[in-house]
Amino acid sequence: MSTLTESAAPVPASAPIVKPTAQIRSWKIPITFGGIAVLSLLLFVVLGRGQRGDLSTFRLSEARDLIQLPEVALPTFATGVFVAIVLVLMAAASATLVYRHRKVPIVLTILFALLFLIGFLAWAASGSTIPVPGLLIGTVTLSAPLIFGALGGVLSERAGVVNVAIEAQLLAGAFSSAVVASATGNPYLGLLAAMVAGALVSMVLAAFALKYLVDQVIVGVVLNVLVIGLTSFLYSQVLAPSATLNSPDVFSRLNIPLLSEIPIIGPVLFRQTIIVYAMYVAVAVVYFGLFRTKWGLRVRAVGEHPQAADTVGINVNRTRFVAVTLGGVISGFGGAYFTLGAVGAFNKEMTNGMGFIALAAVIFGQWHPIKATLAALLFGFATNLQNVLGIIGSPVPSEFMLMLPYVVTIFAVAGFVGRSRAPAADGKPYIK
Amino acid sequence: MSDKTNTPPVGPASKDGSERWNQTLRDITGGSAMISILAVFVALVVGAILIAFTNEGVQETAGYFFSRPTDLLQAVWDAVAGAYSALFQGAIYNFRADNFLTAIRPLTETLTFATPLIAAGLGVGLAFRVGMFNIGGRGQMLIAAGAAGWVAFAVELPAGIHLIVAILAGLLGGAIWGGIVGLLKARTGAHEVIVTIMLNFVALYLIQFLLRTPGALQAPGSNNPKTPAMLPTAVFPDLFGPRYNLHAGFLTVIAATIFVWWLLDRSNLGFQFRAVGQNPNAARVAGINVKNVYMYAMAISGALVGLAGVNQVLGTLTSGFSSGIDAGIGFDAITVALLGRSRPWGIFAAGILFGAFKAGGFAMQAAEGVPIDIVVVVQALIVLFIAAPPLVRAMFHLPTPGTTRKPRIHSVKVRTSNEVVAK
Numbered sequence: 001m002s003t004l005t006e007s008a009a010p011v012p013a014s015a016p017i018v019k020p021t022a023q024i025r026s027w028k029i030p031i032t033f034g035g036i037a038v039l040s041l042l043l044f045v046v047l048g049r050g051q052r053g054d055l056s057t058f059r060l061s062e063a064r065d066l067i068q069l070p071e072v073a074l075p076t077f078a079t080g081v082f083v084a085i086v087l088v089l090m091a092a093a094s095a096t097l098v099y100r101h102r103k104v105p106i107v108l109t110i111l112f113a114l115l116f117l118i119g120f121l122a123w124a125a126s127g128s129t130i131p132v133p134g135l136l137i138g139t140v141t142l143s144a145p146l147i148f149g150a151l152g153g154v155l156s157e158r159a160g161v162v163n164v165a166i167e168a169q170l171l172a173g174a175f176s177s178a179v180v181a182s183a184t185g186n187p188y189l190g191l192l193a194a195m196v197a198g199a200l201v202s203m204v205l206a207a208f209a210l211k212y213l214v215d216q217v218i219v220g221v222v223l224n225v226l227v228i229g230l231t232s233f234l235y236s237q238v239l240a241p242s243a244t245l246n247s248p249d250v251f252s253r254l255n256i257p258l259l260s261e262i263p264i265i266g267p268v269l270f271r272q273t274i275i276v277y278a279m280y281v282a283v284a285v286v287y288f289g290l291f292r293t294k295w296g297l298r299v300r301a302v303g304e305h306p307q308a309a310d311t312v313g314i315n316v317n318r319t320r321f322v323a324v325t326l327g328g329v330i331s332g333f334g335g336a337y338f339t340l341g342a343v344g345a346f347n348k349e350m351t352n353g354m355g356f357i358a359l360a361a362v363i364f365g366q367w368h369p370i371k372a373t374l375a376a377l378l379f380g381f382a383t384n385l386q387n388v389l390g391i392i393g394s395p396v397p398s399e400f401m402l403m404l405p406y407v408v409t410i411f412a413v414a415g416f417v418g419r420s421r422a423p424a425a426d427g428k429p430y431i432k
Numbered sequence: 433m434s435d436k437t438n439t440p441p442v443g444p445a446s447k448d449g450s451e452r453w454n455q456t457l458r459d460i461t462g463g464s465a466m467i468s469i470l471a472v473f474v475a476l477v478v479g480a481i482l483i484a485f486t487n488e489g490v491q492e493t494a495g496y497f498f499s500r501p502t503d504l505l506q507a508v509w510d511a512v513a514g515a516y517s518a519l520f521q522g523a524i525y526n527f528r529a530d531n532f533l534t535a536i537r538p539l540t541e542t543l544t545f546a547t548p549l550i551a552a553g554l555g556v557g558l559a560f561r562v563g564m565f566n567i568g569g570r571g572q573m574l575i576a577a578g579a580a581g582w583v584a585f586a587v588e589l590p591a592g593i594h595l596i597v598a599i600l601a602g603l604l605g606g607a608i609w610g611g612i613v614g615l616l617k618a619r620t621g622a623h624e625v626i627v628t629i630m631l632n633f634v635a636l637y638l639i640q641f642l643l644r645t646p647g648a649l650q651a652p653g654s655n656n657p658k659t660p661a662m663l664p665t666a667v668f669p670d671l672f673g674p675r676y677n678l679h680a681g682f683l684t685v686i687a688a689t690i691f692v693w694w695l696l697d698r699s700n701l702g703f704q705f706r707a708v709g710q711n712p713n714a715a716r717v718a719g720i721n722v723k724n725v726y727m728y729a730m731a732i733s734g735a736l737v738g739l740a741g742v743n744q745v746l747g748t749l750t751s752g753f754s755s756g757i758d759a760g761i762g763f764d765a766i767t768v769a770l771l772g773r774s775r776p777w778g779i780f781a782a783g784i785l786f787g788a789f790k791a792g793g794f795a796m797q798a799a800e801g802v803p804i805d806i807v808v809v810v811q812a813l814i815v816l817f818i819a820a821p822p823l824v825r826a827m828f829h830l831p832t833p834g835t836t837r838k839p840r841i842h843s844v845k846v847r848t849s850n851e852v853v854a855k
Contacts, residue, residue: 164625212820217565217625221766222816229808230482236803237486348805356629363626399641406630413627414620 029104032411033091036116040087044080044119049395050126051077057129058121065133066261076126083119087112128392135381135388136268143380144279144341145170145351148334149358150365150372151286152198152327156205157367158290159323160303162427164220165205167355168227169328172197173335175231178346179239181248187340190248191275191333194340198332199325201227206324210317213429224355232348239346250344251275275333275341282330286369299323303423306430316430331358360409367423379405468771470824471817472785479810480512483802487511515802522795523788533675538791540678544748546787548573548740550685552765553783554692555610555736557774559624561696562729563709568613568628569737569762571635572606576738577757578639578649579605581659581745584666585752594665595746599684602742603735609635610734611727618723624730632762640755651752659752668747681747686780688739693776695732705729737762767815786811 050056056076060069090112094104121130149166156163173194181190201223208219239246251273260270269280290296298319301309306316338350357379365372386394386401394401484490489507497504521527523542529535552569559566566572580602589597609631616622642648643657651660668679696702707715708725716722744757768786772779793807817824824830 208816208820208823212822214819218770218819219816221567221763222770222812222819225763225767225808226812226816229805229812233482233803233805233809234486236805353633360626360630363623397641399637403634403637406633410616410622410627410630410634413622413630414616 025098025101027095027098029109030091030095030098033087033094033112036112037084037087037091040080040084040116040119044077044084044123048077048080049123050075053077054127056122056125056127058125059129059131060133060264062131062133062267065263065267067263069263071129074122076122079122080119083115083122086115087119090115124389124395125392126395130388130392133264133267135384136264137271138384138387139377139381140268140272140276141341141380142383143377144276145334145337145354146358146361146376146379147279147373148282148337149331149355150361150376151282151369152202152329152331152334153359153362154365154367154369154372155286155290155299155327155330156202156324157362157426158303158423159299159320160306160423160425160428160430161206161209161320161324162216162220163202163205163324163327163362164217164359165201165223165227165355166331166358167351167353168220168223169198169201169331170335170338170351170355170358171227171231171349172201173332174338174350175234175335175346176332177336178248178339179245181340182245185249187249187251190340191278191336194332194336195329196332198328198330198335200328201332202325202328203321205328206321209324210320210429213431216427216429228349231346235346235348246345248340248344250342251340273341275337278333282333283369283373286330290369300423302430303425306425306428310430310432320430331355334358357405360406360413363422364409364412366421367426378408382408466830467821467824468818470828470830471814474817474824474827475810475813476516478813479806480516482806482809483515484508484511511800515796515800515806518796518799518802519789519792519807521792522799523792537676538795540672540676541791542784542788543682544677544679544787545790546784547679547682547685547747548743548759548761549764549768549786549790550780550783551688551743552737552740552761553768553772553779554688554776555606555733555738555740556765557769557772557776557779558692558696558705558736559729559733560769560774561709562705562725563712564617564624564726564729564733566610566613566628566730566733566737567625567763567766568610568631568734569740569765570758570760571628571632571762572609572734572737573741573744573758573762574635574639574755575609576602576606576741577745577753578642580738580742581662581753582649584662584746585660588663589665591665594663595668598666598746599739599742602738602745604738606738606741607731607735610737611731613734614727614730617730618726636755643755656754658754661752662746662750666746667750668743677748679747681743684739684743685783688736689776689780692736696776701728737765740765764811767811770815771818 054076055073056079058072058074060072061067090108094108097104124130149170152169153163153166176197177187177190177194180193181187184190205216205219205223208214209216235246253271253273254277256270260266262270288296290299298309298314302314302316302319302323309319310316335351339346343350358376361372361375361379364375364378382401382405386398386404389396389401390398487507490504490511493500493503493507522538524539526535526538529537552573555572556566556569580598583598583601584594587594587597612631613624613627616627617624639649640657643650643659646652649659650656651658654660668681668684670676671678671680671682694702696705704715704720704725705728707718707720708722708729712722715725740761741758744759744761745753749757764786768782769779771785772782789807789811790804793804796802796806797804
């Protein structure tokens with residue numbers, strides 16, 4: 001999708017020799033913007049809702065909040081027309097920038113996305129009210145397992161081991177946390193068990209990938225199947241007949257005093273379960289560990305250029321083994337969300353492909369813990385938006401909303417959104 | 433092409449990623465049959481341990497193990513032998529039946545279950561041979577099932593032609609869904625693993641939407657997300673009469689196996705496929721259009737997986753289908769292809785083995801109360817062991833192929849001489 005303009009015209013012999021310059025104009029962003037702008041023209045103007053002056057209301061506070069923000073009511077059709085026009089102008093601006101060989105600033109992209117989102121919400125909520133805090137609280141909650149999975153994936157892949165087995169780690173964590181928390185009556189021991197289970201799955205992955213040099217994608221896929229089979233078998237054979245092994249205590253939401261009273265942000269970030277709070281810590285720790293410590297530098301070195309790392313005395317396979325195992329610990333912890341944070345019992349295949357979405361978040365987030373977290377939040381947002389719109393009556397069939405994160409990922413991987421480059425030695429075993 | 437290409441995974445060349453991938457594929461495709469048999473054996477042993485551990489009789493007798501240990505052993509034997517003999521009788525031959533025609537019914541069930549597994553396995557295996565990993569079986573099957581199913585219940589055509597048109601519609605659906613992956617990989621370099629996983633979900637939600645939309649796939653006058661029954665003109669005829677479930681779809685799968693064998697081993701395109709699979713850079717240098725190969729390979733792979741979806745809707749579940757029609761076959765197909773070493777006839781055999789596991793698994797669940805999920809565990813273990821020949825060799829103290837036997841002879845000699853000295 002990029003055009004290569006080479007100014008290598010035949011040069012007369014007498015003319016001074018000019019080095020041919022190759023300039024690459026990437027039309028990806030203008031094309032994407034243009035597509036979205038046309039889509040919004042279609043949706044908001046041609047198929048515009050609320051032409052008779054309906055209002056779209058955004059509720060910014062929950063009833064129990066200390067500080068009450070007023071509701072914002074926007075005229076649906078007028079907002080749609082305004083948003084569509086501005087989006088078209090922004091698409092034109094990005095095209096002009098690219099034409100002049102200038103970069104499209106990231107601020108423009110963010111503004112574009114936000115504006116489209118507001119336009120879409122206003123369009124979808126014609127004549128009804130969107131609870132903004134509820135939308136965002138659910139986003140953070142639903143993203144939690146994705147973020148844990150994505151962090152586990154980032155850690156493993158930064159060390160150079162492809163981790164397709166996130167699904168298996170989440171499922172193993174969900175299963176063992178439910179069993180241990182039920183058997184001991186202590187959900188914190190359940191969290192510990194989830195971490196151990198995730199680590200065990202990771203160790204199998206690491207052993208096969210690093211010792212037996214099996215292709216890492218194959219091991220990952222097979223591990224997913226194995227853990228699905230194993231947990232389903234044990235569920236049918238052991239958990240289902242017993243009444244006591246599958247009824248763990250569920251963590252309730254903990255309000256952090258003071259912080260939870262900040263308008264909008266407070267309820268969203270500080271009225272969550274302990275698993276979500278642990279997630280904040282995990283994101284910070286993984287980021288700090290990978291980019292600010294000696295150990296992190298080694299992990300990244302091993303993932304980018306194992307030979308060089310080996311030359312300076314880093315034990316490549318041991319570093320990889322530790323990183324993959326830690327990744328499993330984090331992913332497994334995220335698995336506890338399903339049983340101890342949400343449902344309160346283990347079910348067959350209850351992770352339901354979340355591990356694969358976490359994998360997509362890793363790639364979408366360009367193998368960076370913060371960006372992967374943002375990608376996971378995007379997936380969580382799309383899922384929760386579908387839930388919320390389902391309640392207020394969505395004009396878009398829910399299946400298409402559910403499809404959205406996957407379509408976005410395909411576009412992301414195909415390079416429309418941004419270039420995704422894996423660590424150089426990702427998936428390649430190091431053999432001295 | 434033969435078993436002799438199994439070199440030990442060492443040497444500087446194998447540090448490169450594509451080399452590594454090829455080496456793994458070569459290990460899978462070129463390892464000895466012995467490894468496969470041992471892998472199946474070890475997986476069955478692990479399955480037996482799981483069955484024994486979770487068996488109530490075993491747990492009971494384990495309580496008084498030290499007073500009467502034979503009780504425990506007896507209980508373990510009963511649990512494991514009961515489960516595996518039920519598995520066998522449900523998959524191959526039922527000894528308890530009155531006459532041969534009834535007793536052989538499980539074998540036809542096995543072939544019925546094997547039919548879609550082989551088709552999808554061929555698709556995944558073909559992609560493997562081109563160096564690509566098609567995890568998108570679920571999506572390709574769903575789209576193919578939707579296309580074939582729609583033609584089968586909504587279009588009225590004369591018998592015979594109707595069936596062919598429905599099959600072609602399904603193949604086309606699968607080919608398009610697989611072709612998207614090839615196109616994206618060829619044009620943008622998008623990793624096929626991610627794209628196939630994502631397209632699985634897109635297909636699932638698309639089919640779910642169509643299944644609840646009147647006029648699309650939903651049965652008229654119904655509120656359930658399910659299609660109407662297929663018209664009789666578009667249904668695969670039974671092969672051995674109504675007594676058995678085995679349908680003519682099995683013949684299409686045999687044809688597909690022959691086709692893939694011809695394509696890979698005898699055709700020009702297949703040569704290009706294999707060349708790209710061995711080394712895309714060398715293939716490019718040799719003048720092969722690698723991008724086109726990716727697209728063709730994924731389209732054909734998708735069509736083959738689509739054949740599995742076609743077999744599901746036109747052969748196995750003709751009374752209308754819902755979004756669970758793929759029945760996990762798209763993922764089972766990966767293990768089938770790995771077990772079959774990505775060779776057409778190997779996949780055929782592996783598909784029949786896994787079909788037997790599936791047919792027997794249901795019988796085992798009904799007769800002995802052992803959940804069918806144990807079969808999934810055994811299948812995953814088989815593939816895991818097959819993918820790691822060094823592990824299996826280490827378990828059974830097998831020699832590593834490629835190493836000469838001289839050191840062993842030498843060591844024997846030394847030992848004998850030592851013995852002589854000692855004597």
